[in-house]
Amino acid sequence: MAQEEAAAKAASRRGRVYVGNLEQVAKSARKILLGEVKPSAVGKLVDWGTLFSLWPVHFTTSCCGCEFAATWSPRFDAERYGALPWLAPRQTNLIIIEGTVTKKMACALRLVWEQMPHPKFAIAMGACALDGGIFYNSYNIVRPWEIVPVDIYIPGCPPRPEALARAIVELQKLIKEKGLASLWISKGKREDKPTPKLKEDPCSWWRG
Numbered sequence: 001m002a003q004e005e006a007a008a009k010a011a012s013r014r015g016r017v018y019v020g021n022l023e024q025v026a027k028s029a030r031k032i033l034l035g036e037v038k039p040s041a042v043g044k045l046v047d048w049g050t051l052f053s054l055w056p057v058h059f060t061t062s063c064c065g066c067e068f069a070a071t072w073s074p075r076f077d078a079e080r081y082g083a084l085p086w087l088a089p090r091q092t093n094l095i096i097i098e099g100t101v102t103k104k105m106a107c108a109l110r111l112v113w114e115q116m117p118h119p120k121f122a123i124a125m126g127a128c129a130l131d132g133g134i135f136y137n138s139y140n141i142v143r144p145w146e147i148v149p150v151d152i153y154i155p156g157c158p159p160r161p162e163a164l165a166r167a168i169v170e171l172q173k174l175i176k177e178k179g180l181a182s183l184w185i186s187k188g189k190r191e192d193k194p195t196p197k198l199k200e201d202p203c204s205w206w207r208g
């Protein structure tokens with residue numbers, strides 16, 4: 001009985017925002033707008049908006065970059081999926097790692113990732129970005145998943161533009177099905193795929 005009363009009381013409070021303590025009001029509003037565990041209606045809207053507003057930052061390290069460029073050419077026209085490459089990390093929410101990541105480039109990769117606002121996502125493109133590719137046993141190679149949390153891997157050397165377009169569609173499905181964007185905003189972090197803890201500072205060669 002007491003449980004029923006508590007449930008009825010909680011149900012009557014649902015949807016209210018109390019004015020007074022600004023911090024509490026902001027927390028209540030965030031809960032109502034985005035939901036705590038499952039995406040709410042507004043959360044779904046955030047996810048829907050994010051999946052058609054993907055801005056991949058240019059992170060071309062090797063020859064896969066040519067396929068990246070071709071993906072947005074008139075022939076393949078990936079812009080129709082709702083993704084458009086952009087230059088500045090601070091205005092982008094998707095990083096596509098196009099090829100080999102060397103120890104020196106690992107520093108740039110991490111810096112760019114940290115500059116991007118959340119919610120943000122990562123795609124690793126090509127055999128080199130998966131496991132080093134033809135440079136798999138080279139002394140200067142870093143696996144991208146050691147530096148940033150990779151959502152989608154695209155095999156191939158090089159992968160065709162259609163494969164990259166497919167990866168974008170798969171990422172959109174992930175965002176929609178798991179509510180990744182809204183959950184990230186409501187929780188302030190990505191719990192299912194946290195940013196990897198670095199074993200060593202990838203920029204130590206640069207910082208000196």
Ligand code: SF4
Binds near residue numbers: 064098125157
């Ligand atoms: S996967 Fe092939 S095409 Fe892509 S960066 Fe490596 S060698 Fe170049």
